[in-house]
Amino acid sequence: MNGRRGIDCRGxxxxxxxxxxxxxxxxxxxxxxxxxxxxxxxxxxxxxxxIARVECGVCHVIPGVSGARGTVGPSLQxxxxxxxxxxxxxxxxxxxxxxxxxxxSLAPHTAMPALPIDETExxxxxxxxxxxx
Amino acid sequence: MSGPMKAAVxxxxxxxxxxxxxxxxxxxxxxxDHAALIAVLSWVMFIGATLISxxxxxxxxxxxxxxxxxxxxxxxxxxxxxxxxLFPTATLxxxxxxxxxxxxxxxxxxxxxxPLRIEVxxxxxxxxxxxxxxxxxxAFTTANEVxxxxxxxxxxxxxxxxxxxxxxxxxxxxxxxxxxxxxxxxRLKADRAGVLRGQCAEYCGGAHALMAFFAVVETxxxxxxxxxxxxxxxxxxxxxxxxxxxxxxxxxGCGGCHAIRGTAAAGVIGPDLTHIGSRRSIGAGLYPVxxxxxAGWIVDSQHLKPENRMPSFNVFTGEELRALAAYLQSLK
Numbered sequence: 001m002n003g004r005r006g007i008d009c010r011g012x013x014x015x016x017x018x019x020x021x022x023x024x025x026x027x028x029x030x031x032x033x034x035x036x037x038x039x040x041x042x043x044x045x046x047x048x049x050x051i052a053r054v055e056c057g058v059c060h061v062i063p064g065v066s067g068a069r070g071t072v073g074p075s076l077q078x079x080x081x082x083x084x085x086x087x088x089x090x091x092x093x094x095x096x097x098x099x100x101x102x103x104x105s106l107a108p109h110t111a112m113p114a115l116p117i118d119e120t121e122x123x124x125x126x127x128x129x130x131x132x133x
Numbered sequence: 134m135s136g137p138m139k140a141a142v143x144x145x146x147x148x149x150x151x152x153x154x155x156x157x158x159x160x161x162x163x164x165x166d167h168a169a170l171i172a173v174l175s176w177v178m179f180i181g182a183t184l185i186s187x188x189x190x191x192x193x194x195x196x197x198x199x200x201x202x203x204x205x206x207x208x209x210x211x212x213x214x215x216x217x218x219l220f221p222t223a224t225l226x227x228x229x230x231x232x233x234x235x236x237x238x239x240x241x242x243x244x245x246x247x248p249l250r251i252e253v254x255x256x257x258x259x260x261x262x263x264x265x266x267x268x269x270x271x272a273f274t275t276a277n278e279v280x281x282x283x284x285x286x287x288x289x290x291x292x293x294x295x296x297x298x299x300x301x302x303x304x305x306x307x308x309x310x311x312x313x314x315x316x317x318x319x320r321l322k323a324d325r326a327g328v329l330r331g332q333c334a335e336y337c338g339g340a341h342a343l344m345a346f347f348a349v350v351e352t353x354x355x356x357x358x359x360x361x362x363x364x365x366x367x368x369x370x371x372x373x374x375x376x377x378x379x380x381x382x383x384x385x386g387c388g389g390c391h392a393i394r395g396t397a398a399a400g401v402i403g404p405d406l407t408h409i410g411s412r413r414s415i416g417a418g419l420y421p422v423x424x425x426x427x428a429g430w431i432v433d434s435q436h437l438k439p440e441n442r443m444p445s446f447n448v449f450t451g452e453e454l455r456a457l458a459a460y461l462q463s464l465k
Contacts, residue, residue, distance in 0.1 A: 053421070054421070054425060054426075055420045055423075055425070055426050056425065058420055058425060058426045058430065058437060059425065059428070059429040070429055070433065070436070070437070071433060071436055072428075072429045072432050072433045104452075104455060109450070109452055110455075111428060111432075111449075111450075111451030111452075111454045112425070112428075112455075113424035113425055113428055113458055114424065115423065115424065115425050116423050
């Protein structure tokens with residue numbers, strides 16, 4: 001390695017080595033659950049657990065959450081690219097945090113009830129939804 | 134596969150083998166004497182069968198690959214009678230005696246114990262639960278959940294309203310069928326607190342796989358408090374939003390199938406909802422109880438649990454639905 005640190009990519013062997021090193025990057029695309037968004041409003045992975053615990057999937061299709069195939073409310077597939085939440089308020093992080101915790105405070109006629117999650121959990125849930133592209 | 138590779142595969146695979154050993158619905162994660170006895174029998178059979186299998190494979194390999202002179206020893210009649218007749222007979226007889234003694238202990242009833250009696254009726258696809266008082270009268274009715282105190286013997290009185298179901302709380306004991314026109318009795322005792330899960334263990338139609346329940350084992354003090362709470366009628370709401378929910382419940386005809394003690398709703402077709410807000414699940418172990426799951430269930434129960442007896446009621450405005458769900462959730 002001539003004293004260098006890193007991967008020696010020269011020669012046929014080196015190319016194979018490079019391929020092996022990069023293989024996991026290809027696999028990164030296999031897990032639809034992993035949110036790609038860089039929003040720092042919360043812990044998206046914990047948000048996914050909160051969504052599973054509260055069973056948001058009773059009413060919504062939520063990619064990456066097992067059993068979440070509800071049809072009462074809208075599918076949340078591609079949620080991050082929506083401009084509005086429920087067609088009522090602008091889809092931006094602070095609003096979304098309030099929405100997932102207490103939707104009726106933003107839209108009095110909504111069927112979506114206030115849910116038993118705290119502020120931190122609401123941020124985590126919002127972080128997860130922001131990653132659904 | 135190299136040596137280290139094999140070791141790696143074994144280490145990665147080992148957790149899969151133990152996946153069934155712990156958790157809220159494992160017969161090996163025991164919470165009571167009955168389950169412990171059954172677990173011992175399971176281990177005896179599992180380890181014994183493993184040793185016998187290894188022995189048979191070893192002898193077979195020897196017979197195939199051993200040298201000619203040594204293989205000739207297998208022609209010895211004593212070996213065939215000993216290994217082929219005497220050993221299996223002795224082993225299976227010992228196992229039979231062990232299991233008969235065990236079965237006797239599982240159903241043993243001592244004269245002085247006073248069991249708490251709980252009547253459980255299997256219905257497609259949920260569990261109706263009546264707690265009986267000391268006179269044998271029904272003290273109160275609940276659904277899809279049994280709560281029991283640590284240390285007290287429990288007698289489950291099991292039957293069915295329709296087809297054959299099977300009542301099973303793996304961490305507490307064996308399963309017992311619920312048979313039409315027949316009453317079965319199952320004695321159990323829990324020796325430590327915890328939340329356990331039970332399930333219907335006999336195929337009973339479409340939503341069989343979604344027919345589960347929770348068994349909550351708690352201290353006698355907690356249990357007594359819960360028991361007293363369950364005997365009381367539902368609390369009348371003071372909050373206008375909850376009052377609206379209650380009025381919707383009554384005016385929409387929910388009481389045709391469901392009872393809420395303390396109100397005019399006295400239906401007996403579906404689960405009693407008097408204290409639904411204090412239960413761990415709706416839909417027979419399917420979802421936790423919160424305003425969201427309750428609202429979703431009311432609107433879309435046929436999608437969530439196909440073929441269950443409750444139709445989807447897509448007749449409420451968003452606000453009405455929330456009021457109804459909030460009222461049900463408030464029924465602690």
